[in-house]
Every structure is written in structure tokens, then in C-alpha cells.
Amino acid sequence: MPELPEVETTLRGIEPHLLHQRIATVTVREPRLRWPVPAEVSRAGGQQCLGLARRGKYLLLKLEKGGLLIHLGMSGSLRVLEQPESPQKHDHFDIELKNGACLRFNDPRRFGAFLWVEGDMESHELLRDLGPEPLSADFTAQYLYQRSRNRRVAIKNFIMNGHVVVGVGNIYASESLFMAGIHPQRAAGRISLQRYAGLVAAIRDVLGRAIRQGGTTLRDYVNSKGAPGYFAQELLVYERAGKSCFQCGGPVRQKVIGQRSSYYCPACQK
DNA sequence: ATTGACTCCTGATGGC
DNA sequence: TGCCATCAGGAGTCAA
Structure with a gap:
């Protein structure tokens, strides 16, 4: 699924078609x-779209009164259809515009969400307690260092926790930890401020580059035009188990951490 | 308070 | 071709 770069790509794709419509x-x-x-x-229905935003992996459509909250889950995608064709399997809902265009949501695995929010969207319970945006100034080494003291949870699970920082999913967690040279199972509370500085830089870098490539398409992610993302070709460890580490040449290892597949180089990451 | 396991669901893939 | 097991990009919820 969509992690932050894929949701951001979707937002940028749908915004020009929805804003003020x-x-x-x-x-x-x-x-x-x-x-x-x-x-x-x-x-x-009948309301104008006043603004669109992303918070973590949630998409927010702000209307005159209230708003719509959309999450793509693991396999969801949103398409803009100028001339709506007949719906296909797993097309869950349409947001039809007065101008004839249509925003269509498809989600085979049904882990996505579509909710109505009354009043102020940011104070909705799903958004209220989320951590900072990783590309914002609030996301700093100091912040991660402070939040992680006395935490024994594996660093990979720590940065994938939306209450710590939003938007870092399974792919980019593995990638950023490799870039920062941190072993994914290291206890979050046992990482120095300096190493957190490297991790913050790595997360920013990998997410930024992924957005520029239109996200990562491994299986079924497509953007609002139905096209894939191209970041998969830049992945350093994800889904490269047994292949050579680009840094040391040793084998990349795969291990389940916190019920999710994790990829890392045991020689480069400590 | 923190943690780890479990859960929702369909579809692709690989072994036999 | 069919059947079965395994694995997928998320994240809320529950029990300990």
C-alpha cells in the first residue's frame, strides 16, 4: 500500500480536479x-470542496460544512475519471462532481476507510493524536530522542508507529534504517541523539525522493491517473533478500519484526 | 504506559 | 487445472 509518498502523489493528482469544485x-x-x-x-452532496490535505496517510477533503476522510489502506487507490466508465470489481464509492468528473475509490482488500467528519477535521479522533509530519520542521532528532527514552520497542516498530511519526510504512522504514546504518531490531531507547539525526535525515531523504518518483509500485499501487510509481528501482534493501548489499556486498537479510517483513544488511546496520 | 499479537480482506504466487 | 499454504504497502484493538 500506499505509504506517505503514495498518498501525497494521490493528493497532488486529485487536488486540481477537486479544489473549488x-x-x-x-x-x-x-x-x-x-x-x-x-x-x-x-x-x-451539493457542497463545494474548499480544500484538500494529507495528514499522515489520511486524505482530507474539506467542505463548506464538515468533510470527508479517506484512507487507502493496503490496496486502495483513487482515480479521477473525466468521463466515468462503468464501475469495476472493488470500486467502493464515487464522488461525482457537478462538472461531470468523478473521483472513484477502488480497494480489493477493504482495509481502506471512507468517513464523514462533522466540524473541524484535525480534531477527529483518528487524527488528533498523530505524531508530526516527517517532512515538517517539527520532526527532529531531538524529538525522536526524547520520545524514545526508556522505550524498548524495536526502532523499526517505533518509527512505523503513527503516534510517534506519521507516514513511515514498511518499505520506507527498512530503507531509512539501512541508510542510517541502524539495525531494525535495536531498542529505540538505545540510540544516540547523533544517530537519530542520521535517521531523521534518511527518512526525509527517502520520502522526498519517493514523492519525486511518484511513489513505489510493488504490486497494485496506482496514482490518480492509473499510472504506477517509479521509486521501486531506487530501493536499497526492500524485497532484496539474499542479494548483495549496495554498500558492502554482503547478503541482504529478511526477518519478521513485529509481524512485518523487514530487510536489512547485518554488516552495515548495528 | 508499553508491548506484542491479532484482526479485518482479496489476490498473486509457488509447490505439489 | 486444481488445491492449499503463504505472503502482501496499514493500523486499530485487545490482553497482559
């Missing part, structure tokens, strides 16, 4: 997602 209707044809899609989403 008026929604005609919201059609839900398969409400079974992570949570059942509430009937309230139809309140978006």
Missing part, C-alpha cells in the same frame, strides 16, 4: 471497508 452526489456501492461507510457521507 462542487460535489453533486456521493455514491457508495460497496460500503464494506475497514469500518462500514456511514450514510452521512452523502451530506457532501
Whole structure:
């Protein structure tokens, strides 16, 4: 799925088509997602879209009164259709605009979400307690260092925790830890301020480059035009188990950490 | 408070 | 071709 770069790419793709446009209707044809899609989403009908934003991996459509919250889950994608064709399998909902265009959500695995938010979106309980944006000035080595003191959780799980920092998923967690030379299983509380500085720089760098490449397409991610992302060719360790480390030439290892596949170089990462 | 395991679901892949 | 097991990019929830 979509991690931060893929959600950001989706946002940039849909924004020009939605901003200042008026929604005609919201059609839900398969409400079974992570949570059942509430009937309230139809309140978006007739409203103008005043702004779009991303918070972590959530997409926010701000309307005149209230807003829509969308999460792509593991396999979700949003497409802009200028001339809507007939819906396909796993097309869960459409946001139809007055101008005839349509924003269509497809999600085979149904881990995505589509929710109505009354009032201020940022104070919604799913967004309220999220950590800082990794590309913002709030995300610093000092912050990570402070938050991690006395924490025994593996650093990989720590940076994948949205309450610590948002947007770092399984791919970019492995990638940034490799770049920073930190073993993914190292206890978060046993990493120095200096090494956190390297990690923060690595996370910023990898996410920034991935956004520039339109995200990573491993299996089914597509952007708002249905095109894949091209960051997969820049991956250093992810899905490279047994292949040579680009830094030392030794074999890249795969190990399950916190129920997720992790990739690292045991020689380069301590 | 922190942690680790479990859960939701479909689809692709590989072994037999 | 079919059947079965395994594995996927997330993250909320629960129990200890």
C-alpha cells in the first residue's frame, strides 16, 4: 500500500480536479471497508470542496460544512475519471462532481476507510493524536530522542508507529534504517541523539525522493491517473533478500519484526 | 504506559 | 487445472 509518498502523489493528482469544485452526489456501492461507510457521507452532496490535505496517510477533503476522510489502506487507490466508465470489481464509492468528473475509490482488500467528519477535521479522533509530519520542521532528532527514552520497542516498530511519526510504512522504514546504518531490531531507547539525526535525515531523504518518483509500485499501487510509481528501482534493501548489499556486498537479510517483513544488511546496520 | 499479537480482506504466487 | 499454504504497502484493538 500506499505509504506517505503514495498518498501525497494521490493528493497532488486529485487536488486540481477537486479544489473549488462542487460535489453533486456521493455514491457508495460497496460500503464494506475497514469500518462500514456511514450514510452521512452523502451530506457532501451539493457542497463545494474548499480544500484538500494529507495528514499522515489520511486524505482530507474539506467542505463548506464538515468533510470527508479517506484512507487507502493496503490496496486502495483513487482515480479521477473525466468521463466515468462503468464501475469495476472493488470500486467502493464515487464522488461525482457537478462538472461531470468523478473521483472513484477502488480497494480489493477493504482495509481502506471512507468517513464523514462533522466540524473541524484535525480534531477527529483518528487524527488528533498523530505524531508530526516527517517532512515538517517539527520532526527532529531531538524529538525522536526524547520520545524514545526508556522505550524498548524495536526502532523499526517505533518509527512505523503513527503516534510517534506519521507516514513511515514498511518499505520506507527498512530503507531509512539501512541508510542510517541502524539495525531494525535495536531498542529505540538505545540510540544516540547523533544517530537519530542520521535517521531523521534518511527518512526525509527517502520520502522526498519517493514523492519525486511518484511513489513505489510493488504490486497494485496506482496514482490518480492509473499510472504506477517509479521509486521501486531506487530501493536499497526492500524485497532484496539474499542479494548483495549496495554498500558492502554482503547478503541482504529478511526477518519478521513485529509481524512485518523487514530487510536489512547485518554488516552495515548495528 | 508499553508491548506484542491479532484482526479485518482479496489476490498473486509457488509447490505439489 | 486444481488445491492449499503463504505472503502482501496499514493500523486499530485487545490482553497482559
